[in-house]
Amino acid sequence: QSETLLAGLIGRGIGLSRTPAMHMAEAEAQGLSSLYRLLDMDAPERSQLGLAGILSACEACGFDGLNVTYPYKIDVIELLDTLSDNARAVGAVNTVVLSQGRRIGHNTDLWGFAESFRRGLEGSATDHALLLGAGGAGVAVAHALADCGIARLTIVDSDRGRAERLAEQVSRNRPGVTAQATDDPGAGIRRDPPDGIVNATPMGMAKLPGMAIDAALIEPAMWVADIVYFPLETELLRVARAKGCRVLPGSGMAVFQAVRAFELFTGRAAESERMAATFEAL
Numbered sequence: 001q002s003e004t005l006l007a008g009l010i011g012r013g014i015g016l017s018r019t020p021a022m023h024m025a026e027a028e029a030q031g032l033s034s035l036y037r038l039l040d041m042d043a044p045e046r047s048q049l050g051l052a053g054i055l056s057a058c059e060a061c062g063f064d065g066l067n068v069t070y071p072y073k074i075d076v077i078e079l080l081d082t083l084s085d086n087a088r089a090v091g092a093v094n095t096v097v098l099s100q101g102r103r104i105g106h107n108t109d110l111w112g113f114a115e116s117f118r119r120g121l122e123g124s125a126t127d128h129a130l131l132l133g134a135g136g137a138g139v140a141v142a143h144a145l146a147d148c149g150i151a152r153l154t155i156v157d158s159d160r161g162r163a164e165r166l167a168e169q170v171s172r173n174r175p176g177v178t179a180q181a182t183d184d185p186g187a188g189i190r191r192d193p194p195d196g197i198v199n200a201t202p203m204g205m206a207k208l209p210g211m212a213i214d215a216a217l218i219e220p221a222m223w224v225a226d227i228v229y230f231p232l233e234t235e236l237l238r239v240a241r242a243k244g245c246r247v248l249p250g251s252g253m254a255v256f257q258a259v260r261a262f263e264l265f266t267g268r269a270a271e272s273e274r275m276a277a278t279f280e281a282l
């Protein structure tokens, strides 16, 4: 267990991230002195160093670890010594633990969504889920759904090839799950209605309003999860809630990825309610 926390977030356009505040408030509540820096790679002093340079600099300065976000979650892998099983399965890293000269890559987005799902949609039917979006976050969510007991997963992406590759990847990594891609979610839903729907496209973000599925396809018996969390209540969740669906907002994934990262950085258990309260207060 560490007595201090020194960490940071590497990415671009990360100025509004709530992750530093969550880590520092949790550290403070546990009596640790902490510093969690936003390491925006658009800053000239960092863009010159590049990802490899900034990783080495942080390591040399004694950082316990780093979170990694857009656009580095895949590029960082070749700079690491080992990967956790989840990071290897997803093929992306959002958390790097720096320990005794070694760099260990984890994917806490996967566990973050899974934990949010287990807590927020406890007892929901898990036979069949529809996943909208097979991009970076969608890959982690697909594996998380498998870990939450989803038996069949239908994947939609406006880029059909991505949906197909993800279906193959999930079938390979989680052999208990039957995963398939589809171009026509409407026909699929009518033929074989899912128990629930997860949005992992950017649709619904403040700068990209709307939703990636026709509202008429959502039935009251379905649960509906979004991973977009700005705004917290997306159009999809508003529509679903109005129909009487159980809903799961994207804030849970954002909080629980940080909960697990804190535990990896410090070796201490984090109090998730406290980290959620910090997230919500911002």
Ligand code: NAD
Binding pocket: 109, 132, 133, 134, 135, 136, 137, 138, 156, 157, 158, 159, 162, 200, 201, 202, 203, 205, 211, 212, 227, 228, 229, 230, 250, 251, 253, 254, 255, 257
């Ligand atoms: P990405 O760009 O890698 O992937 C998005 C995917 O959605 C792409 O494959 C794209 O083709 C597809 N898509 C876009 N519009 C679509 C539509 N209308 N129908 C079907 N497919 C469509 O982005 P990402 O990194 O996967 O992130 C997606 C969103 O997830 C982000 O906007 C972000 O808000 C959110 N996110 C949340 C968390 C969290 O912790 N809650 C974590 C990561 C990302």
